[in-house]
Amino acid sequence: MKDIRINISLYVIIPVIFAGIAILSIIVTYNTTVSYLSKSMDPQRPVFLWGTLLIAFTLVCGVLIVKFLIDPVKQFVRKTKNLGVVKSAAAPTDPPKANDDMGRFTLFFDQVTEILSKVEARQLFPDIIGQSKTMRGVFNQIVKVAPRESTVLITGETGTGKELIARSIHQHSKRQDKPFIAINCAAIPEGLLESELFGHEKGAFTGANRKKPGKFEMADGGTLFLDEIGDMPLDTQAKVLRAIEENAVQRVGGLHPKPVNVRFITATNHDLEKMVEAGRFRKDLFYRLNVFSIMLPPLRHRREDIPLLAERFLHQMGREIVISSEALQMLMANDWPGNVRELKNALESAAVLAVDDTISPATLPISVGRDRNSRHLSNGREGPLLSTIDEPDDGADLDTRIKNYERRAIVNALLETGGVQIKAAAHLGIKERSLWHRIKKHSINISDFKQ
Numbered sequence: 001m002k003d004i005r006i007n008i009s010l011y012v013i014i015p016v017i018f019a020g021i022a023i024l025s026i027i028v029t030y031n032t033t034v035s036y037l038s039k040s041m042d043p044q045r046p047v048f049l050w051g052t053l054l055i056a057f058t059l060v061c062g063v064l065i066v067k068f069l070i071d072p073v074k075q076f077v078r079k080t081k082n083l084g085v086v087k088s089a090a091a092p093t094d095p096p097k098a099n100d101d102m103g104r105f106t107l108f109f110d111q112v113t114e115i116l117s118k119v120e121a122r123q124l125f126p127d128i129i130g131q132s133k134t135m136r137g138v139f140n141q142i143v144k145v146a147p148r149e150s151t152v153l154i155t156g157e158t159g160t161g162k163e164l165i166a167r168s169i170h171q172h173s174k175r176q177d178k179p180f181i182a183i184n185c186a187a188i189p190e191g192l193l194e195s196e197l198f199g200h201e202k203g204a205f206t207g208a209n210r211k212k213p214g215k216f217e218m219a220d221g222g223t224l225f226l227d228e229i230g231d232m233p234l235d236t237q238a239k240v241l242r243a244i245e246e247n248a249v250q251r252v253g254g255l256h257p258k259p260v261n262v263r264f265i266t267a268t269n270h271d272l273e274k275m276v277e278a279g280r281f282r283k284d285l286f287y288r289l290n291v292f293s294i295m296l297p298p299l300r301h302r303r304e305d306i307p308l309l310a311e312r313f314l315h316q317m318g319r320e321i322v323i324s325s326e327a328l329q330m331l332m333a334n335d336w337p338g339n340v341r342e343l344k345n346a347l348e349s350a351a352v353l354a355v356d357d358t359i360s361p362a363t364l365p366i367s368v369g370r371d372r373n374s375r376h377l378s379n380g381r382e383g384p385l386l387s388t389i390d391e392p393d394d395g396a397d398l399d400t401r402i403k404n405y406e407r408r409a410i411v412n413a414l415l416e417t418g419g420v421q422i423k424a425a426a427h428l429g430i431k432e433r434s435l436w437h438r439i440k441k442h443s444i445n446i447s448d449f450k451q
């Protein structure tokens with residue numbers, strides 16, 4: 001027999017039950033009063049009795065309904081609390097409190113929603129580490145904008161992961177099977193930028209021995225990522241604007257424009273609005289690019305992501321390396337002007353120095369937490385170990401400091417020479433044999449430096 005189910009909303013059932021009880025009370029009271037009065041009897045007592053009965057009935061109904069509604073919720077909460085993912089979610093040190101069931105459920109549901117959104121972010125964006133609220137906001141923005149064709153402007157300090165985000169937008173877009181072409185506008189000499197972007201014909205300028213397609217053409221059908229757009233010269237900005245508006249590019253020395261179908265993602269660590277005000281960036285291009293903007297927060301504004309990032313970077317090194325809790329605390333306290341890139345570099349060099357495969361405060365670069373004044377020296381692009389190494393190790397005795405100094409100096413020399421021992425020895429002003437002994441003494445793994 002066919003299973004017939006009637007779906008009636010609780011929004012209807014519950015009000016109907018209580019309205020029914022109210023109507024029943026009126027009918028019973030009315031009938032009792034009329035019947036007793038017609039017999040010239042006092043209706044007070046029977047009406048009171050019926051009323052008490054109906055109140056008890058309403059109470060029972062109310063309790064049953066609440067039980068019917070709350071029991072599954074309680075069951076859900078009990079089962080969910082036993083799930084590993086919920087248990088392992090860090091419990092806040094001072095958890096918010098609620099005095100009643102509904103308040104407690106609401107708090108729990110909020111917690112579950114937060115855990116689910118973290119799990120979703122991990123699945124959707126496996127390459128991007130970040131579970132802070134701000135990073136989850138960024139993930140939401142990516143999910144929204146990726147499938148659309150809108151131009152995206154990503155802003156944020158150096159090393160915050162702008163290129164990573166741009167790639168992720170491409171990977172989640174309809175153009176994912178087409179090329180993603182990136183060009184760093186700041187890294188290319190002014191005279192070459194236009195030919196890099198638009199390509200050139202043979203003989204267009206001295207040295208143009210053969211024709212070459214530009215990045216626009218290479219990105220046809222896919223995504224073109226213009227990194228450091230704020231560093232683009234004004235003349236080139238005008239040409240890029242024309243190319244974007246006409247969906248066509250003309251190679252340097254070419255006669256006819258060539259149609260291209262490109263989605264643009266741009267990034268900058270400059271304040272483009274200020275640059276527009278100062279006349280250093282074209283207003284029309286700014287509005288054309290700033291259709292959807294994503295602001296990447298600096299690492300110091302999302303310190304809770306640091307342990308996860310550290311874990312990922314150490315894992316990527318392919319060695320079993322752990323980090324002591326003191327060292328982790330120092331990482332979390334640092335301001336990271338070079339952001340994630342600087343953190344990554346710091347961990348790479350600390351891993352080289354690690355004793356017994358453990359990163360301790362002594363193996364972290366000087367710039368991390370110990371020498372606030374030298375922070376401005378590090379722009380995050382160079383290895384942090386290449387900064388000053390003559391700082392004392394807080395609290396360590398002289399022998400340990402000398403040992404640490406020696407180890408750092410050797411590691412620096414090996415880093416600078418790509419692990420070529422004869423060159424590193426010359427850098428340090430010692431014999432190659434002496435360097436070899438010291439490398440053994442400090443258990444430095446020379447293969448870590450080979451390029």
Ligand SMILES: Nc1ncnc2c1ncn2[C@@H]1O[C@H](COP(=O)(O)OP(=O)(O)OP(=O)(O)O)[C@@H](O)[C@H]1O
Nearest residue numbers: 127128129130157158159160161162163164340341
């Ligand atoms: N959230 C993140 N998760 C994992 N790795 C990250 C994250 N953010 C940045 N990185 C890593 O940090 C490095 C710098 O990232 P990226 O080049 O994307 O930064 P950027 O903001 O484009 O820097 P710049 O402005 O200097 O070009 C890369 O190695 C990248 O993989």
